[in-house]
Amino acid sequence: MTGPLPPGADLRAPSRHLRPAIRAVDLVKVHGRGDAAVRALDGVDLAVPAARFTAIMGPSGSGKSTLLHLLAGLDNATSGQVLLGDTELGACSDAQLTALRRDRIGFVFQAFNLLPQLTAAQNIELPARLAGRRPDRAWRDTLVGLLGIGDRLTHRPTQLSGGQQQRVAVARALLGRPEVVFADEPTGNLDTASGHELLHLLRTSVRELGQTVVMVTHDPVAASFADEVVLLRDGRVAGSVPDPRPDSVLSALSALSGARAGI
Amino acid sequence: MAAGAAGALLAETRRRPGRLLLTGLAITVATVFAAGTLLFGETLRSYLGATSVETPDTVAAVVMPDRLPEDARADLDGRVSSVDGVAQAVELRELYPTVGGAGAATTWRVTSDPMTGPLTRLSAPPVRGTLPAGLDEVAVGEGTAKRTDLAPGDTVTLSAGAGAPQTVTVTAVVPLDDGGLNSLVTTPDAMSALGGFLEQVDVAADPGVDPAELAARISAALGAPDAARTGSEQRAAELADGSASVSAVLVGVGVFAALALVAASVIVASTFRIVLTQRRTQMALLRCVGARRGQVVRAVLAEAVVTGLVAGALGVGLALLAGYGLVAAMRASGMQDVPGLVVWWAGLAGVLVVAVLATVLAALAPALAAARIPPVAALGVADASDAGTPRAGRRIAVAAVLAVAAGGLAALALGVARTSDELAMLVVAGSGIVAFGALIVIGPVLVRGLVAVAGRPIAAIGGASGRLAVANAAQVPRRTAATISVLALGVGLTSALLVGVSSVRAGAEQNIAEMFPTDVVVATGDAEGAAALAARLAADPRLTVRADGPAVFVDPAPGVAEDEAREAVEQGASGAPGALVQYAGDVRDQVEETLAIAQLIGFGLVGMTALVAVVGVGVTLTLSVTERTRETGLLRAVGLSRRGVRSMVAWEAALTGAGAAVVGAVLGAVYGALGMQVLGLATSLSLPILTLTGLVVGVVVVAALAAMAPAVRAGRVPPIRALQEA
Structure with missing residues (x-):
């Protein structure tokens, strides 16, 4: 499933040849109204392939966070569609969206991933508990072993380092075998070593567990861990970088800035 | 500069006046009660x-017989x-x-x-009718006549002390x-x-006689220097007596x-702690730009003064509104003799001052804690307030001392009970208050x-x-404990x-069982009358009758309804004089x-404390929900439904309520029993288990x-809030 991309892939239609885990069709999001209205997303078309690690990048204000919120069912689009598998998110009620986030999506945020009043183990099992399901203990133990947090399960978040907290969040995201895991600047609050460790773990989950991961980041090094980088500018998809390396991502980004400067 | 720091915080208060009202809500409720008590009492x-x-x-002038020796009270009016x-x-x-013969026998007043x-x-x-003149004639008060259907010509029996009941005839209905x-x-x-008890002798003077001189002359004639006083002195004393009984009630x-x-105050202290922790960054920023600790404390206390003033004034205003509204409503519904509201402005001002003082005292500890926030916290993220493990050892020690003191006072009360x-x-x-203090101290544990x-x-x-x-409640033990203690106080009372x-x-x-x-x-x-009456009543098959001395004991015969038996007794006894x-x-x-x-x-009395406590639950939870906005967002993001969020808040309240209810019911029952013991009513001590469970x-x-x-507010938190800065 993780074969190399064919050379010369179309920059404007990223990875359409693979079965998409989630798709955005002409997605528009307007914040505010009247004179204060800001068009955060201006017609985004995107298909995220399954079992791949996709990074979304772009300058600040490009709409990358807004896009993540809409894809993850955390916010409602002004127009356009988001399709998770065959489910159109815009047609879901609040209750359906809640269940969908709980059962079919996983999250890793930049900070504040864990409830301070629960232990690490309780945080990991939270979505399953919320669904009233008994968590899959064998799978949990596998994940916990993989993430190296086996001796931290009874600790509360305040007793964990930033890197440990993020790994607990990854375990929570992966426990339900979701269709997509969304990560919003997951390394933003970590030192370089912990950040790289976390990115390795995310990539491992894609390579070895067949997980689909979508990550928003502004760090070219972090983006280089992905299979593909989608570039966003002014609320639109402005291109993609297959098989990214830090330098190729950097040059693509500076090309974007140049394009904005009017070249 | 203090004004500067205070000004900065008060500016925040002006920006969000709702929060101030929320902080002061408990004070408002208590003030409504205090001011209402004052208005009601003065009126x-x-x-x-x-x-x-x-x-x-x-x-x-009047003569007061109780100032004369007992053997000198005969023929006072003549003398x-x-x-x-x-x-x-x-x-x-x-x-x-x-009095019998006019419905059920009850105690009446005869003057x-x-x-x-x-x-x-x-x-x-x-x-x-015509005014009574003979020894066996009486007039009945208008209200009494209305209640009992007595009319001129009816007879009633009067029974006082050991003497035989006397039958008297009603001759008139008089306004009374x-x-x-x-x-x-x-x-x-x-x-x-x-055999009526001699209360006083009223004296009318001849024209032109000075009342003071007359009183002195009467006293001299009776041989007791202060046996008589003037009518105006008597009226003044009666006025003071009437007010004194109200004063006693007012003290209660x-x-x-x-x-x-x-x-x-306990609620306000808790809310101040929460609000100040939420504004931790703000406090730290004040310290960063050069505010001294004292200035931070003064700034918080200035805010407490404003909160107390606004909440107290609102409470006094509501009490006035309720007072005037109640009087107007009662008059509108036809109760014309309802007196006008008496407003004692100085007293109300006093209530307001007490409300402000209570708020400031409540804010003192949180203010001192706020002053300890290091300037560097301005750069950090706010934690949940009241979090962390309580210092159990010290709390247990202090609570134990208080509990022993409460127990000692309880024992002392039992000892004192013989004298007063x-x-x-x-x-x-006093013991109860100390026990409450112990509860507040041990609460977090x-x-x-x-x-x-x-x-x-x-x-x-x-x-x-x-x-x-449950995790939420455990995360903030001090806050949960404060809410529980106050609610337990209401439940305990x-x-x-x-x-x-x-x-x-x-x-x-x-x-009743002994008497009947x-x-x-x-x-x-x-005894003869009793035997005759018993014989007459026994003739009725609906009754079981037994005569014993001058009394006749009657039970309904098996299977006879109470009403029917009553009718039978009244028929049978109607002819018996003096029964x-x-x-x-x-x-x-x-x-x-x-x-x-x-x-x-x-x-009505304990309800106010209970109401303050319930308001406390609502206010504390509202602030907790505000504080936990991001956590709620995260829960929504990972799949807790809106309903789930709402029931989470409700469950936290229920947990608080359950803790308070059990502690309060037990402590209250213990103190209720202690009170009964002290009052010498312990022989009939009864624990209403069912009611207490209810x-x-x-x-x-x-x-x-x-x-x-x-809960509704928490349910509205969108999941996206999990990703936003606090």
Whole structure:
């Protein structure tokens, strides 16, 4: 499933040849109204392939966070569609969206991933508990072993380092075998070593567990861990970088800035 | 510079006035109660003062028999009449006999009146009939006639003391201010014959005689220097007496108003702690830009002053509004003699000052804590307030000392009980306050136990929401404990009241059972009369009859309804002169009625503390929900439904309510029992287990209801808030 991309892939239609885990069709999001209205997303078309690690990048204000919120069912689009598998998110009620986030999506945020009043183990099992399901203990133990947090399960978040907290969040995201895991600047609050460790773990989950991961980041090094980088500018998809390396991502980004400067 | 720091914080308050109202809400409720007590008390004082003056203006002097030796009280009216300058002297006698023949036998008031002349207290001629003149004639008060259907020509039996019941005839219905007590009026001679107690002698003066001189002359004639005083002195004394009874009531109600204010202070201290922690960054920023600790403390206290002023003024205003509204509504519904509201502005200002002081005192500890926030916190992220493990060891030690002190006071109260009931009850109250203090200190430690005990069943019933609620409560043990203590205070007062009422009821039942071996007891003049009456009643197959001495004991025959038996007894006894029929059921009804009124008043008093406590649950949860916005967002993001969020908040309230209900019910029952013991009513001590259980369940439900507004608010938090900065 993780074969190399064919050379010369179309920059404007990223990875359409693979079965998409989630798709955005002409997605528009307007914040505010009247004179204060800001068009955060201006017609985004995107298909995220399954079992791949996709990074979304772009300058600040490009709409990358807004896009993540809409894809993850955390916010409602002004127009356009988001399709998770065959489910159109815009047609879901609040209750359906809640269940969908709980059962079919996983999250890793930049900070504040864990409830301070629960232990690490309780945080990991939270979505399953919320669904009233008994968590899959064998799978949990596998994940916990993989993430190296086996001796931290009874600790509360305040007793964990930033890197440990993020790994607990990854375990929570992966426990339900979701269709997509969304990560919003997951390394933003970590030192370089912990950040790289976390990115390795995310990539491992894609390579070895067949997980689909979508990550928003502004760090070219972090983006280089992905299979593909989608570039966003002014609320639109402005291109993609297959098989990214830090330098190729950097040059693509500076090309974007140049394009904005009017070249 | 202090003004600068204070100004910065107050600017925040101006920006979000809603939060100030929320912080002060408990104070507002307590102030409404305190100000309302004052308004009600002053109005009642002026009204009762006016109505308690009974001696008419025509009385120039009065003689007080209790200032004469007992053997010098004979023929007082005759002896006073012969004093120079006395136009007329009339004895005023009073008697409280049991009256039969007009419905159920109850205690009435019988007073004497000259019926005519300057000294009569009747304000108008009879409404019907002619004024009584003979020894066996009486007039009935207008209100009493209405209640009992008595009319001129009817007869009633009066039974007082050991003597045989006397039959008297009603000759007139007269206007009489009877204050709701059934009343008869008869002539001084008739009262003398009935054995009425001599209260005073009213004296009318000849024209031109100085009342002071007259009083002195009368005293001299009677041989006791202060036996007489002037009419105006007497009226002044009556006014003071009337107000004094109100003052005593006011002191009692004031104690409960103070309790409500204490409860409000605990809530305010808790809310200030939460609000200040939420503004931790702001405080740290103030320190960063150069505010000294003292300035931060002063700034917080300035905010407390503003909060207290606004909340207190709102409370006083609401009380005034309620007072005027109530008077207007009562007048509109036809109660024309409702007195106008008496507003004592200085007193209300005092209430406002107390409200401000209570708020400032409550804010003191949180202010000191806020001043300890290091400047560097300006750069950090705010933690949950009241978080962390409580210092259990110190708390347990202090609470143990307080508990021992409370126990010592309780033992002291039992010892003092032999000398003075009042003093003993005061010591019991003191012990209760110390116990409450112990509860506040040990609270955060207790919360851990509560969570351990209640956590499992709540998780079992409430699922994930329940589990999260328990975790939330455990995360902020101090806050949870403050809410629980205040709610426990309300529940404790209520349960003490329930135990008291239940015990008094049981005691009354015992008494009734002793007084009434049978359902009906007929008292007659002598054994022969009793035997004759018993024979007559026994002829009726509906009755079981037994005569014993001058009394006849009657039970309904098996299978005969109470009403039917009553009819049979009344038929049979109607011809017997001087027979006084008493029904156990009537006495029981009367006791129940009195108890119901006492219970209602009691609930009104403790209800205020309970209301403050429930407001405390709502306010604390609202602030907690605001504080946990990001956490709620995260929960929504990872899949907790809106309903789940709402029930999480409700479960937290229910957990708080359950803890408070159990602690409060137990402590209240203990103190209720202690109070009964001290008052010597312990023989009939009764624990109303069922009612107390109902109370516990009710408190849990009410707490959950108080969580409704914050629950809805929490449910509205969008999942996207998890990604935003706090």
